[in-house]
Amino acid sequence: MNNGWNTARQAQQAAAIHHWKPWEKSTGPKTPEGKQKASCNAYKGGGWASCGKNCGY
Secondary structure, X not given: OOOOOOXXXXXXXXXXXXXXXXXXXXXXXXXXXXXXXXXXXXXOOOOHHHHOOOOOO
């Protein structure tokens, strides 16, 4: 690979990520306000008023 990520480096990075376990810290929003805000993350524009969500746009 010419981008600097050879198989040895990929394996080393994979092992480091498995050691860090970032998925255990990523819990998502807990409050209703946070869940409402996160539900609008994929908003791309157009037609949002008709979907019934108040995304604040």
